[in-house]
Amino acid sequence: MRILVANANTTVAISELCAAAGRAVAAPGTEILPATPRFGAAAISTRAENIIAGHALLELLAEHAGQVDAVVLAVSHDTALEAARQIMPCPVLGMTEAACLTACMVGARFGLVTLGGVETYRELVGRHGLSGRLAALEGVAATPQDAVREPERVRALVAESIARMVAQGADSVILGGAALAGMAARIPDSPVPLLDGIACAVKLAEAMVGLGLPKASAGSMAPPRGRQVSGVSPALESLLR
Amino acid sequence: MRILVANANTTVAISELCAAAGRAVAAPGTEILPATPRFGAAAISTRAENIIAGHALLELLAEHAGQVDAVVLAVSHDTALEAARQIMPCPVLGMTEAACLTACMVGARFGLVTLGGVETYRELVGRHGLSGRLAALEGVAATPQDAVREPERVRALVAESIARMVAQGADSVILGGAALAGMAARIPDSPVPLLDGIACAVKLAEAMVGLGLPKASAGSMAPPRGRQVSGVSPALESLLR
Amino acid sequence: MRILVANANTTVAISELCAAAGRAVAAPGTEILPATPRFGAAAISTRAENIIAGHALLELLAEHAGQVDAVVLAVSHDTALEAARQIMPCPVLGMTEAACLTACMVGARFGLVTLGGVETYRELVGRHGLSGRLAALEGVAATPQDAVREPERVRALVAESIARMVAQGADSVILGGAALAGMAARIPDSPVPLLDGIACAVKLAEAMVGLGLPKASAGSMAPPRGRQVSGVSPALESLLR
Amino acid sequence: MRILVANANTTVAISELCAAAGRAVAAPGTEILPATPRFGAAAISTRAENIIAGHALLELLAEHAGQVDAVVLAVSHDTALEAARQIMPCPVLGMTEAACLTACMVGARFGLVTLGGVETYRELVGRHGLSGRLAALEGVAATPQDAVREPERVRALVAESIARMVAQGADSVILGGAALAGMAARIPDSPVPLLDGIACAVKLAEAMVGLGLPKASAGSMAPPRGRQVSGVSPALESLLR
């Protein structure tokens, strides 16, 4: 089974980091293929960068349509998820979506911790219709750079946040954003399971491939046909036509 | 990997039917173990039977605690799901829960069709916090007996229901209840994917086992300790103590 | 009028405590009959114990079907409430349900204070469809044992919690759980009414008996007929048949 | 016990009709006192008439403050309910509110049928925070005049509406508006209980009086003090001062 781990940032190192996280949990027969978009933000952190990334991601996916068994979107905003799902002939999973759905299988309500602002995460959980299962949402006052330079300080801040969210009813905590990759292993005494989006998405992608569901021919996920789109990559143009 | 497919009805034939549905999608290394409770309804169809089944199911699970890698509850009401999740040291999946979460990965909103009344399904989707993703809910006017005696008529009714729900915005349709087992294969031209709860649950259970999350030590899923419970099976009493 | 106050814990003392709370508000012609289940937890505090209690409670009720005018479930989780309502020929009230509905008649939003964890209460209010009326939910850091050993300390903690919840918009506060029985009388200067579940349930049960509504013959509360259930008490088996 | 049944329409016949409905279910020691406002609509049917009725109702209640044990608002819009609750020293119940809360004790979800438009009922159920328990809402195409002139035709229309709502999941049906008073007795074979707002409100008012809860001294139901209001009746002005 071939799973494309498609980054939406243009930083190849993040793609590799995510691929490694995926390989750590992938089944023996699963091959993880990292991919990086042609254009966009080095590290998405604004609404506009996320919109641009949506286009870049669809172009990236179009190049692999038919050549992979599943796609994992390696971007915590689940950028362009529904559109990717519509155009691709295979299952597509968002990493935060996957973490949220996994959290639903772990316990009643979940928390989510990230570095920096949380509003787009709140909107994202709402977009997935899961606001009722969100116990708490915290943004630790640290940047991704801090996470590299002062790992122990950031680790402590995250651990404190987890404890607060458990007190507010979280049965698990999602680690949001690439900057917290690997953090679960560094908080082994967490009182609740810590969920890494890429890991969750790879396992759920394997499950979806195993189910072998057919592609919809009607509804909002039926593949586009005969669409005329100019100024996009040949692969994407072709997929929409 | 050993997955217990735990029926909550006392009819062994249903347990076997569900186990077969699970084996049809299980990964090569996955062993499916059917189990049937010691007491309760032959086929749950009222609120009271479902309550009784909860107790019977916990006793059944307690006998297998530590001996299986995951549990699938083979009962469309996801009976005692949260309690089972709390006491068992391994992942526990409900079949309707699993179908709902799978539907979330397939498209935007989903439908659910069953034979007979739908209110307990509506409550169940609400209990999982997923009412916002439910496009439609239909109960076909037929009994499980009809499904056996007049399979073609019931098949036609279900297909019509699916078409109506797609028109109302369903990107996938869950086949609710054991009586619709195997129906997906008989409607190959469905415009959207049809989801079988057991199949979904087995694949998600494999995914959860693969993730290898630790058991919570706090929160509403922390395992019970030192509880004094009388009049239940020794295995269950022991698990709670 | 005979009202069965049915405990779901196996501790007779709790049944008696609840019966006394009921008698304190019962109308002159109302007889309060305490009852204790045959099996289950001494004091329910986990999800699994609550599931077991559901079965035990239905058996207990079945023994009294036709012999009482109403039932009050003397367990703060409103265990098996909907099932009990379906099978019994008379009104059935849950104590927390009754407190929530009473709170709706007292003011706009309400608070709920209990000893220990609050997540199952949050779920319970949601199950009753009343989350929008819940202003605050607090678990005081004390055990039922503390309430006995250090009554003044626990009283002070509860009073502080009430004050906080009033500041958050609570027009009344529900005292959740048997361990807080009698607490209302000990906080006479509370700024908002304090609601005891048993008292509320007994008065609402009297009201329901007075209304004299017929039993539904359709819908999710129509009594079961012809159900085959094995391994349960003769009275329950008979009621379902 | 003295219960004021306060109409918000200026038609005395409606007040008497409602009082009779209340007397039919009142406990032996309960005295029902009808009252009619000094000004306003003969029969409220627009938003503006309802606003005017709010003022008239508060003036009416102020005259009885301290002289009755409870108040039932005999107007299906639950006009000025929260304000009445705040200023009166005794329990105040709205008739539709009471029917909705009673419906919550009867089953899972309820329906509501009325003559004419339904939007203000939808808003009212939402104002009470109970939209999640509303299964269906139907306005029969008939006027209150029709109900008098062609009672059998209207009865049939209502019965058909009830059947449709039961099919949509209603475990009980509220008869909304004074024009449907007495309709429950004329549909004895209804598959679910039919709820009359006045009857429900009188029984719940008796229950609230029996509970004997103190008046709030804080929160949104604390009685007004020192308010300067001009141009209203002396009794109301005095109550607010």
Add this chain to the structure above:
Amino acid sequence: MRILVANANTTVAISELCAAAGRAVAAPGTEILPATPRFGAAAISTRAENIIAGHALLELLAEHAGQVDAVVLAVSHDTALEAARQIMPCPVLGMTEAACLTACMVGARFGLVTLGGVETYRELVGRHGLSGRLAALEGVAATPQDAVREPERVRALVAESIARMVAQGADSVILGGAALAGMAARIPDSPVPLLDGIACAVKLAEAMVGLGLPKASAGSMAPPRGRQVSGVSPALESLLR
């Protein structure tokens, strides 16, 4: 264009204050006409005063029906808004409603700060169906009198509240209540836009007049006809007839 700025308090000074706030943003051709009701509270602060104000406001509006192009309700409770909208032949805007809708055009979620209690604001935002866009709601511990006597202290409290609400996700903050009129200008360094209800309402009223939508002839906003209402002002009686 003539816009009636209709106060619901009987204090003329407040009417003038609101009119001034409206004139500060009105387009060159817009005339702002302040109006004060004939009876009611000097300054509404309880539920009962608000009910009385509804009647007074409808009488006030009825006198101007047909003579103004739009109405702005200069009362933070949006008193009688829907009724006013139904009876008037021109657009009617509530000041808090207008601020909420403007906030929706400014950013994702908004905060609201006021002096004193907040529960009626919470209910108001819910009545407008906008609870999902409310990030935070704070009542500063100060009275309108304090705002006059200790303006700097109150300004500092409001600024602190704004900062807290921005941290909770507010992209703008509504200044609720006449006592905060002019506060926006005194906090020029606010990190997010501050919204004054009168200013928002006047601009939206101009927009609505510019759109020139016809009056509904059906639905819940169709004008009343043939209603019999006694004891109200001749203008209002006439408008309803």
Add this chain to the structure above:
Amino acid sequence: MRILVANANTTVAISELCAAAGRAVAAPGTEILPATPRFGAAAISTRAENIIAGHALLELLAEHAGQVDAVVLAVSHDTALEAARQIMPCPVLGMTEAACLTACMVGARFGLVTLGGVETYRELVGRHGLSGRLAALEGVAATPQDAVREPERVRALVAESIARMVAQGADSVILGGAALAGMAARIPDSPVPLLDGIACAVKLAEAMVGLGLPKASAGSMAPPRGRQVSGVSPALESLLR
């Protein structure tokens, strides 16, 4: 005042059509500037085309940043609305957003009719947090081509849909999508106001410009700074840097 009417489809004729609709309601001093994106779909009708359009739209807007007083997004999906709002120094309105907010000022609940599928509209209303105000949503079985070839048939279908939605509680109806431009004028006897998104957006944009609110310096709408984005237009790259 200069308002950019920015199409997200690449068809210039649609841009002109929308500009004309805007000019029809614009105030005397308002200049309407149509604009068409450099790449993307001729007419967006799938999720993928909408994602691509988001990028194209941001590039289009970036070219006009600082040169216009407001922006109206002339695309019924409100494509990239929040991102556009974040990066632009002036107010940005979505046409469907504007119609929804206008509907909130017209009456209680609204309907929306369009040609073809409705699910993305349902999601859009939910994204704006206004699902509670949506009474009905209908997709007429006709294509934009039909609207040109058989205008009378489509007009009749739309009128029938409006009537059905009014019966379901709509106090106004939004005409969704460019294909229904001008339809309001062709249904002059509509029982409720019909709302054209462009017209609503232009008037609300004028109102927002008139309010003169400052740009946020914090929160989710604070302008991006120092972002590194490659492969986008120089204007957009510069705006993000």
